[in-house]
Amino acid sequence: MKKIYEKPELSVERFEIEDVITASGITVTTDPATTTISTTTTTKPGLEGDDWNGPTVPTTTNTTVGPMSPPSAFDLIADKLYGFFVK
Amino acid sequence: MKKKILMWFMVTVALVCVLSAGFYASADNGDVTVSLQCSGPGRIYQGTQMVARTTGSIDAAKGTSVSLTAVPDSDGVFLYWVNMETNRIFSFNETFTFAAATYLKVEAVFCSDDSDVHYVTHLTVNDNILRGIEVFVGDPLLHVDYTPARDGYTWTGEWTYTEQEVKESGDDLLVYPVFTKNESELVVRILLDGGVQSSAVYEFLDLVELSADVTHEGQPFSYWAVINEDESLEIVSYYADYLFYVTKDVDLTPVYGDDSGSGIVTRITGARPNLDEDRVTVYAERSVSMDFEVLQHGMLLTLDDQTGSRDDLFVIDENNPLIEKRTGNGTEHTGTYGVTYYNWKVLTNVNGVDMYIYPRLYARSYVVVKDSGGATHTIYGTVYVVEEQYGGMPGDDIDDPWG
Numbered sequence: 001m002k003k004i005y006e007k008p009e010l011s012v013e014r015f016e017i018e019d020v021i022t023a024s025g026i027t028v029t030t031d032p033a034t035t036t037i038s039t040t041t042t043t044k045p046g047l048e049g050d051d052w053n054g055p056t057v058p059t060t061t062n063t064t065v066g067p068m069s070p071p072s073a074f075d076l077i078a079d080k081l082y083g084f085f086v087k
Numbered sequence: 088m089k090k091k092i093l094m095w096f097m098v099t100v101a102l103v104c105v106l107s108a109g110f111y112a113s114a115d116n117g118d119v120t121v122s123l124q125c126s127g128p129g130r131i132y133q134g135t136q137m138v139a140r141t142t143g144s145i146d147a148a149k150g151t152s153v154s155l156t157a158v159p160d161s162d163g164v165f166l167y168w169v170n171m172e173t174n175r176i177f178s179f180n181e182t183f184t185f186a187a188a189t190y191l192k193v194e195a196v197f198c199s200d201d202s203d204v205h206y207v208t209h210l211t212v213n214d215n216i217l218r219g220i221e222v223f224v225g226d227p228l229l230h231v232d233y234t235p236a237r238d239g240y241t242w243t244g245e246w247t248y249t250e251q252e253v254k255e256s257g258d259d260l261l262v263y264p265v266f267t268k269n270e271s272e273l274v275v276r277i278l279l280d281g282g283v284q285s286s287a288v289y290e291f292l293d294l295v296e297l298s299a300d301v302t303h304e305g306q307p308f309s310y311w312a313v314i315n316e317d318e319s320l321e322i323v324s325y326y327a328d329y330l331f332y333v334t335k336d337v338d339l340t341p342v343y344g345d346d347s348g349s350g351i352v353t354r355i356t357g358a359r360p361n362l363d364e365d366r367v368t369v370y371a372e373r374s375v376s377m378d379f380e381v382l383q384h385g386m387l388l389t390l391d392d393q394t395g396s397r398d399d400l401f402v403i404d405e406n407n408p409l410i411e412k413r414t415g416n417g418t419e420h421t422g423t424y425g426v427t428y429y430n431w432k433v434l435t436n437v438n439g440v441d442m443y444i445y446p447r448l449y450a451r452s453y454v455v456v457k458d459s460g461g462a463t464h465t466i467y468g469t470v471y472v473v474e475e476q477y478g479g480m481p482g483d484d485i486d487d488p489w490g
Contacts, residue, residue, distance in 0.1 A: 046422030
């Protein structure tokens with residue numbers, strides 16, 4: 001995808017309200033979250049995050065890596081490539 | 088067998104195994120249970136009725152508004168409401184009002200009003216509590232033994248208060264890590280009529296606004312769709328003005344003259360791993376028609392292959408410990424919700440060899456809405472699978488125990 005994109009001249013101006021491109025009636029505007037902007041009446045979307053902590057200390061389990069269903073030959077090869085060795 | 092160890096191979100995070108189509112659940116009005124707990128000197132009231140002194144619960148009909156009030160004892164001070172499933176702060180207001188949508192586990196946290204002590208809470212930027220502790224004013228308190236992380240940002244090594252400031256303050260404090268945003272370039276392209284109409288470069292989490300014409304070639308606007316790598320279309324918004332926070336390169340197109348769709352979109356947009364910090368962040372995006380009221384949104388996650396592979400199992404289920412439910416606080420009709428999973432890798436033994444693996448992570452977004460008739464609906468997005476794929480480099484001197 002990146003091979004064909006044309007990088008607009010945005011530089012510093014990208015942090016201001018501006019129409020970047022208008023083509024076929026489509027308008028793209030940038031709105032860094034730190035500024036007020038909206039040229040439309042659309043409500044600003046929410047943005048939030050959350051965490052989920054896995055075990056803080058890796059635990060050793062004696063398991064077979066891979067899906068629960070019988071693995072294919074491809075799966076067996078692919079599973080061996082997961083991760084890195086610790087010893 | 089002498090060999091050197093490996094290096095990081097080219098890592099591709101690959102993903103997106105669509106295991107199921109999103110579905111619009113039937114009306115599911117009923118009661119949900121809100122479990123309650125008090126920490127410290129205080130009580131929880133619903134109206135004039137005390138519903139928890141230490142623990143308690145209430146039932147509420149889906150779609151109704153629930154209002155709880157935290158009342159400190161004479162020797163206490165209210166601090167905040169906490170989602171006990173996520174250890175994330177819901178609200179700092181004594182009266183906490185929310186729509187009953189799914190089961191919740193809520194805690195009201197109080198501390199002593201003794202002027203000799205203060206309550207110091209270390210949090211992540213997402214308001215997940217790392218530690219809350221009551222200490223004497225003037226006593227030294229070390230920051231938490233924890234390296235904060237945030238997708239797309241780098242921790243400066245600082246907190247919003249220094250340890251000296253914490254020691255000297257007599258106030259109850261919320262202490263957050265300080266981050267700086269990493270440089271990045273993400274490309275948003277718009278395609279229409281078989282060609283690239285425009286492209287623009289953004290930074291991570293910039294807010295992008297796209298506005299489509301109301302009509303195109305005589306056809307009315309229907310929705311915005313993302314163009315997947317296999318050229319399939321996935322609806323992302325029914326709003327002609329589509330606002331979203333960019334988390335990856337994306338191709339989009341406005342679609343005209345297609346009346347299909349429910350007016351509700353909830354989907355996982357992608358995942359951003361950071362293997363150096365042993366974590367991955369999964370992003371969900373929602374876009375709900377104004378015809379509905381958003382009661383709650385969130386994300387389900389599991390590491391269990393069987394659960395993640397079955398539509399009927401991978402749903403909101405308080406009794407299934409294999410499913411982690413993350414509940415957003417906001418009720419905006421549109422928005423992005425990112426969940427970061429830490430300590431991703433696990434040590435395991437394969438054929439007598441200890442090794443680290445990254446377990447498959449299954450994620451599924453959901454949104455609970457109420458329609459104009461008062462019926463509530465729970466809508467689940469498609470299941471998204473996050474897994475790491477390692478590719479070896481020919482000629483590398485690698486310690487290969489299978490070799």
